[in-house]
Amino acid sequence: MNQFLIKLTATQQIGAMFVLVFGALVLASVAAFLLSLRERGDDAAAEAWRANLSRVDGVLRTSWVMVFVFWVGWLSGDATTLVLFALVSFFALREFMTLSPTRRGDHRSLILAFFIVLPIQYTLVGTKHFNLFTVFIPVYVFLAIPVVSALANDPARFLERNAKLQWGIMVCIYGMSHVPALLLLNFPQFQNKSAFLVFFLVLVVQTCMVVQYLASRKFKSAPAAPAISQSFGWRSWWTGVLAGSVLGGLLAGLTPFAPGQALALSFLACVAGSLGHLVMKALKRDRGIPNWGSSGVSVTGAGGLLDRVDALCFAAPIFFHSARWYFGL
Amino acid sequence: MLAKLMSYFLLGLVRLLTGSQARWHGCPPKAEQRIYFANHQSHADLIMIWAALPKELRSVTRPIAARDYWTQTPFKKWITTEVFNAIYVARDKVDDQDPLAPLYDALGNGDSIILFPEGTRGYADEPQSFKSGLYNLALKFPDVVLVPAWINNIQRVMPKGEVVPVPVLCSVTFGAPLQLGAGEDRRAFLDRARQAVIALRDV
Numbered sequence: 140m141n142q143f144l145i146k147l148t149a150t151q152q153i154g155a156m157f158v159l160v161f162g163a164l165v166l167a168s169v170a171a172f173l174l175s176l177r178e179r180g181d182d183a184a185a186e187a188w189r190a191n192l193s194r195v196d197g198v199l200r201t202s203w204v205m206v207f208v209f210w211v212g213w214l215s216g217d218a219t220t221l222v223l224f225a226l227v228s229f230f231a232l233r234e235f236m237t238l239s240p241t242r243r244g245d246h247r248s249l250i251l252a253f254f255i256v257l258p259i260q261y262t263l264v265g266t267k268h269f270n271l272f273t274v275f276i277p278v279y280v281f282l283a284i285p286v287v288s289a290l291a292n293d294p295a296r297f298l299e300r301n302a303k304l305q306w307g308i309m310v311c312i313y314g315m316s317h318v319p320a321l322l323l324l325n326f327p328q329f330q331n332k333s334a335f336l337v338f339f340l341v342l343v344v345q346t347c348m349v350v351q352y353l354a355s356r357k358f359k360s361a362p363a364a365p366a367i368s369q370s371f372g373w374r375s376w377w378t379g380v381l382a383g384s385v386l387g388g389l390l391a392g393l394t395p396f397a398p399g400q401a402l403a404l405s406f407l408a409c410v411a412g413s414l415g416h417l418v419m420k421a422l423k424r425d426r427g428i429p430n431w432g433s434s435g436v437s438v439t440g441a442g443g444l445l446d447r448v449d450a451l452c453f454a455a456p457i458f459f460h461s462a463r464w465y466f467g468l
Numbered sequence: 469m470l471a472k473l474m475s476y477f478l479l480g481l482v483r484l485l486t487g488s489q490a491r492w493h494g495c496p497p498k499a500e501q502r503i504y505f506a507n508h509q510s511h512a513d514l515i516m517i518w519a520a521l522p523k524e525l526r527s528v529t530r531p532i533a534a535r536d537y538w539t540q541t542p543f544k545k546w547i548t549t550e551v552f553n554a555i556y557v558a559r560d561k562v563d564d565q566d567p568l569a570p571l572y573d574a575l576g577n578g579d580s581i582i583l584f585p586e587g588t589r590g591y592a593d594e595p596q597s598f599k600s601g602l603y604n605l606a607l608k609f610p611d612v613v614l615v616p617a618w619i620n621n622i623q624r625v626m627p628k629g630e631v632v633p634v635p636v637l638c639s640v641t642f643g644a645p646l647q648l649g650a651g652e653d654r655r656a657f658l659d660r661a662r663q664a665v666i667a668l669r670d671v
Binding site: 229232233234236237241243246249250253254 | 487621624627628630632634635636637
């Protein structure tokens with residue numbers, strides 16, 4: 140089996156990966172559908188069971204969309220992938236800004252963030268200006284945004300407003316843009332297979348988050364920061380990070396890394412992703428909302444996209460830069 | 469053809485920028501004759517409600533446009549007549565004609581309308597007090613259903629004096645229909661209608 144896979148060309152290998160992933164999704168969806176057919180009665184246990192099933196349904200639906208997006212991106216080349224990730228950035232930032240109160244004076248800064256910074260950042264990724272792309276937002280935009288805000292002549296809560304905008308840009312644009320940047324890294328003997336790297340990162344980080352979530356429900360240990368998150372405990376955190384890292388080590392064959400390197404890089408990505416998720420939870424608590432918008436309930440109509448991608452936004456830059464630094468690319 | 473393309477373009481733009489989510493809280497979207505009345509904070513309000521309505525209702529629901537402004541140039545005129553199918557209303561009263569006459573015609577034809585009873589855009593948190601147009605229409609057309617709506621967040625998309633909109637999620641909440649009570653006082657009814665709109669802010 141392994142020999143067979145290795146003999147395939149890069150394109151065939153990636154195609155095989157998609158067949159596997161789509162197959163797994165079909166199986167999971169069919170299983171969820173069959174489970175939903177079963178009669179459960181009307182008592183409290185059945186209610187809870189149904190609520191769980193609808194949550195699983197939600198996760199499955201997001202997974203379908205994500206895999207489909209990756210697939211389309213792979214079929215139609217790097218440019219499309221960049222556009223797709225730029226759109227994800229756009230929608231995530233839209234959610235972030237919706238829930239951070241801005242004033243009229245922020246209008247020009249917001250235009251700058253959405254319509255100038257975002258396209259430039261993704262263009263820099265697309266044209267492989269890796270040095271400029273890593274400093275463009277922290278160095279240049281960091282100055283440009285407050286200058287535009289200051290010119291709007293509104294001193295009320297100036298630092299707070301600018302910090303929020305700067306944060307939104309860092310997480311939603313800077314962090315997210317590192318995911319497609321992985322596609323353009325040129326590892327020796329790994330040409331045309333960078334799609335695996337993106338898949339690897341997403342799979343490892345998502346596994347870590349899911350295992351951490353399941354573990355936190357099982358262990359019911361004391362939360363580490365109860366005012367911020369009721370579900371974040373050190374024990375479940377370790378479990379999630381370990382699960383993600385071990386999976387990363389096992390999937391080393393997908394990547395240009397040796398198993399040890401894959402394990403270490405996955406470990407870094409998992410730590411960054413899960414802690415980043417905690418940080419975003421703290422931000423949400425500050426705004427007094429349980430999540431970035433559960434559809435149908437919130438007045439903003441936010442779809443909760445940021446809830447799903449925030450771990451990735453924090454993991455991607457760290458993964459990208461440690462890989463780049465370690466392999467001297 | 470061109471008008472259709474333009475309406476798809478505008479719909480896409482509004483959805484991209486605001487999500488344009490409709491929340492039907494007091495009544496379902498339904499093909500009956502209605503007057504939607506809402507708070508007015510931005511030029512984009514009209515297109516928000518228009519985009520939040522389902523496609524079938526959009527074609528029979530007509531917004532109101534000020535005649536002097538929206539017939540200034542051929543493009544403005546084209547977009548209000550062909551895309552929005554707007555009803556023109558004169559802002560300045562000329563020779564004793566009832567300014568609501570075009571609305572009576574439209575309602576008489578069976579169209580639904582979108583109304584901003586404040587008259588002008590407000591910039592406070594709460595809408596200004598309502599003008600009497602809504603009362604007159606309710607009196608004259610008792611069978612038309614009056615649906616209050618709250619447009620959330622739109623003033624952040626395009627504040628006064630700005631040209632380029634920014635993306636912020638917005639929603640339109642539609643509430644339970646209102647009825648003019650028998651012999652209800654004009655002011656009392658208008659205040660009740662205003663409260664019904666404000667109440668939708670927090671559902």
